[in-house]
Amino acid sequence: IKVDPRYTSQCCPCCGHVEKSNRNKKIHLFTCKKCGYKSNDDRIGAMNLYRMGINYLANSQVPNTVVAE
Structure with a gap:
């Protein structure tokens, strides 16, 4: 799958x-200004990319399948 980076x-x-x-970017440090x-x-x-991929998969609909009895 592709997600927007x-x-x-x-x-x-x-x-x-x-x-x-x-x-x-210079020291590769992320510091949230809010929390x-x-x-x-x-x-x-x-x-964040991982989370976006998981959210995409969780929201995807699984196609209907026929179960043989």
């Missing part, structure tokens, strides 16, 4: 706050 390194996985200044959550910026992006 835009802003995934700027979005807090805890509170959902998106802000460009949440991410310090204070801190982690590696690439890890934050990966966490």
